[in-house]
Amino acid sequence: MEINELKDAWAQYDKKLSKVLKLNEELLRSVNLEKSTFALKKPMILELLNLVIQFCIINIIIALLIQLSGETQYFITGLIGSLMCAVSFVFSAVKASHFYDLLYYDLSVMHFQKKMTNLRILILRLRKIEYLIAVIIGITLLSLIVKAKAGIDLLGDLTVFIPAVFGVVGLGLIFGVILNLKVYDKSIKDAESFLNMVEKFGNEE
Amino acid sequence: MNKDNFISVVKDNQNLIFKICNSYCSNYEDRKDLQQDILIQLWNSFSKFDGRVKISTWIYRIALNTAISFYRKDRKRNEKTVGIDASVISLPDSRPGFELDERISLLYKYLERLNEMDKALILLVLEDKSYRDMAEILGISETNVATKISRIKKRIKEEFKH
Numbered sequence: 001m002e003i004n005e006l007k008d009a010w011a012q013y014d015k016k017l018s019k020v021l022k023l024n025e026e027l028l029r030s031v032n033l034e035k036s037t038f039a040l041k042k043p044m045i046l047e048l049l050n051l052v053i054q055f056c057i058i059n060i061i062i063a064l065l066i067q068l069s070g071e072t073q074y075f076i077t078g079l080i081g082s083l084m085c086a087v088s089f090v091f092s093a094v095k096a097s098h099f100y101d102l103l104y105y106d107l108s109v110m111h112f113q114k115k116m117t118n119l120r121i122l123i124l125r126l127r128k129i130e131y132l133i134a135v136i137i138g139i140t141l142l143s144l145i146v147k148a149k150a151g152i153d154l155l156g157d158l159t160v161f162i163p164a165v166f167g168v169v170g171l172g173l174i175f176g177v178i179l180n181l182k183v184y185d186k187s188i189k190d191a192e193s194f195l196n197m198v199e200k201f202g203n204e205e
Numbered sequence: 206m207n208k209d210n211f212i213s214v215v216k217d218n219q220n221l222i223f224k225i226c227n228s229y230c231s232n233y234e235d236r237k238d239l240q241q242d243i244l245i246q247l248w249n250s251f252s253k254f255d256g257r258v259k260i261s262t263w264i265y266r267i268a269l270n271t272a273i274s275f276y277r278k279d280r281k282r283n284e285k286t287v288g289i290d291a292s293v294i295s296l297p298d299s300r301p302g303f304e305l306d307e308r309i310s311l312l313y314k315y316l317e318r319l320n321e322m323d324k325a326l327i328l329l330v331l332e333d334k335s336y337r338d339m340a341e342i343l344g345i346s347e348t349n350v351a352t353k354i355s356r357i358k359k360r361i362k363e364e365f366k367h
Contacts (some may be wrong), residue, residue: 003330003358010331017220022262024293025212028244033208036245038328104250105270106263108327108344112270138291194277194321201322202345204352 003159027159035055044099057137058085073155074147081140085135085186091126098122117195123182124191137171137179218264219294221332225265226294229314237292243271244293258341259297265329265342273321282288308365313326315364326353327361 015018039046063077098119105112143154154161215222222243230236246267254263312331316324320342329339336347336354343350 001361005360006308006312006329006361006365007333009306010312013306013309014224017223019294019363020324021219022295023212023216023219024295028212028215028293033245033248037249040245048269081332104253105246105267105274106250106253107270108266109269109273109342110344112266113273113319113322114343116274161270165233187249189348198322202349204349 027038035140037087040103044096044103047092047096047099049082051089051096052090052200054089057141058082058089059145061085064148067148068144071147074144077140077155078144081137081144084140088130088133088137091130095119095123095126110198113198114202117191117198120191121188121195124188128180131176131179132174135168139168211251211339214251214260214264215244215247215294218261221264222268225268225272225328227313228324229276229318231313231322235275237259237329238277239272240293242275243268246271259338262338262341265334269325269328269342271313272315273325276321311365323357327357330354330357 001020019114029067033066036083064083066073068078098115102116102119108114146152146154222240226236226239226243230239247264252268254260316327319327324359325343326339329342334342336350339350340347
């Protein structure tokens with residue numbers, strides 16, 4: 001069968017559809033489409049919320065850092081924690097701007113799919129680092145708050161602090177490796193293969 | 206855009222939406238969800254429509270992008286639903302005289318086996334879109350479109366030779 005025959009069959013099919021296809025106007029009218037705007041913006045809004053939370057955490061860490069500036073180990077811990085928080089802040093800002101770019105689907109198919117897949121790969125790659133950063137920020141905040149508010153020297157009592165850190169980091173790493181192997185690496189591979197396909201589709205002349 | 210205008214645009218292009226949903230999803234539930242996603246995306250993107258391209262070209266772009274993303278499950282489906290439980294665009298339950306041509310059934314089966322991008326291209330070919338429109342919708346050059354179509358012709362001839 002030639003393509004023209006299929007086109008004819010498709011055109012006849014389209015004519016038949018025009019006669020019988022029904023649009024449920026009542027249903028469409030009753031749906032709160034305005035509500036869907038918020039749902040579509042949700043990933044971006046969540047990242048913006050993340051930015052606000054991270055900004056607050058940075059400020060808390062800096063305030064505690066100033067309060068404990070006389071104690072070298074807390075000062076260094078605070079610096080590392082605020083640096084990690086700043087990195088996380090940048091990650092969220094990058095993701096939010098990408099989500100904003102992809103809020104509307106009216107780009108050409110190839111450009112949109114490339115952007116969408118690149119964002120997917122970026123999110124998956126960043127998520128691997130974000131878990132580690134979250135653990136470091138958690139430990140930093142805990143040790144600074146406990147020292148500043150309760151006067152307990154977690155960093156000074158290395159017999160407690162080192163096993164606790166190793167425990168948390170160790171568990172985090174085991175969990176992270178399993179998660180990476182089972183979820184992220186597979187998803188990244190899948191997204192990369194789709195991206196290759198889209199790029200190949202666009203480059204063939 | 207108000208809802209009346211939106212409904213009128215959807216009505217004018219319901220065949221297009223119906224065919225894209227049928228080409229990307231083989232089961233009713235998925236088709237219904239995809240239809241809903243396409244309508245939501247259209248509604249949300251209407252403010253961006255500037256009339257530089259034909260409305261059908263613009264709808265194709267959005268509908269195909271939504272269908273491909275849906276197909277690849279690039280986003281969490283349930284999070285974006287607005288609770289439409291039935292198909293908005295559908296064939297009536299009793300549809301006298303509506304028999305699906307055998308060639309169309311075969312075509313849908315063939316489309317199922319294609320990757321997302323080739324599926325989009327074949328749909329546009331079947332719709333008899335101009336090279337320019339296809340290039341505009343897909344984001345590739347007209348030369349690229351021509352090359353692909355000549356390959357598709359061969360593939361289809363081979364596929365439907367019996």
